Amino acid sequence: MSENSYDENFVAWFRAVTPYINAFRGKTFVIAFGGKAIASEFIKTLAYDVNLLASLGIRLVLVHGARPQIEEELREKNLESKYHRGYRITDADTLDCVLDAVGSVYLEIEAMLSQGLPNTPMANSRIRVIGGNFITGQPIGVLDGIDMHYAGKVRKVDSEGINAQLGLGNIVLLNCEGPSPTGEIFNLQMEEVAEGVAVALKADKLVYLTDSAGVTDRAGELLDAVTADEASQLLRDADWLTSDMMRYLPCTVRASRSGVGRVHLIGYAQDGALLRELFTHDGVGTVITRESLENIREAKPDDIAALIALIEPMEQEGILVHRPRELLEREIERFSIMLHDGIIVGCAALYPHSEEEAELACLAVNPDHREWGYGEQLMERIFRRAKKSGIKRLFVLTTRTEHWFVERGFKLGTVDDLPAAKKEMYNYQRRSKVLFKTL
């Protein structure tokens, strides 16, 4: 790559992430990773990326597990590792191993986040990592006749305490131990701690780093977004999910149904996966949401700035007719907009010309989001709005998109077919094609 194109890519990339940086500042993210991720070679770069997120003003809670490290401890002490219904049967000897393993993993992560070597991304970073008794555990008890001893569940999350630390700019680091009011310590599931914390904090994001890149369909294709309902359907039907997925997916469903904005599943073994998932439109893993990610709604005055940012480049290219801000302010209710992940990526407007005839105007989709069917969905929206208000015939003027409309049932007409008022305003220099559709 030449130096020039590298520079251009860098600038374009930096600009492209700006909306995310703005959107994420002051937001709360819970990031959960198991012991396998910690033992992997990627833990170091993960620490770099966590540092970056903290520097951008994101309030971070990290939750770690230590399953392989606990297994190792058990092996060293010749103790058997026993599970029932996904929970470790934690007798007193096992609990000792859990405490040892979790304690040393915790310190390892703390050390990772305390680095500040000048030739690394951690240079000049001053992350303060805080742990504490923010989680209260309770025993699972006897499950199907099996005494689970010190295996526990989350009973309470001290969200006030965690929020106080986040407010001070500290990263809160939690593990899978939950002390109880009786003075005992329970061995919790890391994924349930993360879920409990995210729900209690009403986190904007909960991210699980897993051993696969995300949720896949039967054919092994990565699903980039699923709703909570689709995820629970997968849990019932999908026999191809990895054991990590079977553990994490139920937590993702509950968390997103309980109001956590977005829940992400990404692979820890892909360098930079966390950044790519959070700062690119397509992401690299699976996002679980309560509702579908895309949605269309009518535009509001607050949307004007984003609308201008969307259509201005196309106006400059001469693809769309220029609409000054004052005009948009007056006509904002004519617009429908398409949002992806909260960002406006498309628009279309309906301009009635008579009781039965209206113009479909300013149909535009951000170039990065084209060919995803958004254009068609926006058009359908305008059709519905038009039909609702009794419009029988729509027309559209376009210089470059004639075929797109023809393929969607529009018929080429002439300027003379336009309503009189529109005909008078027709710009003979633009020489737009005129297309009609009977609804």
Ligand SMILES: CC(C)(COP(=O)(O)OP(=O)(O)OC[C@H]1O[C@@H](n2cnc3c(N)ncnc32)[C@H](O)[C@@H]1OP(=O)(O)O)[C@@H](O)C(=O)NCCC(=O)NCCS
């Ligand atoms: C026209 C436009 C809104 C389509 O948006 P989109 O979200 O990409 O549309 P969809 O995903 O629903 O449709 C994509 C399909 O249209 C095709 N397509 C895109 N532009 C086209 C064009 N100018 N002519 C013919 N077909 C076109 C794509 O190849 C794709 O075909 P496929 O489904 O066979 O793969 C978008 O290209 C755009 O913003 N263009 C600039 C603004 C414009 O010209 N607006 C119309 C005048 S108001």
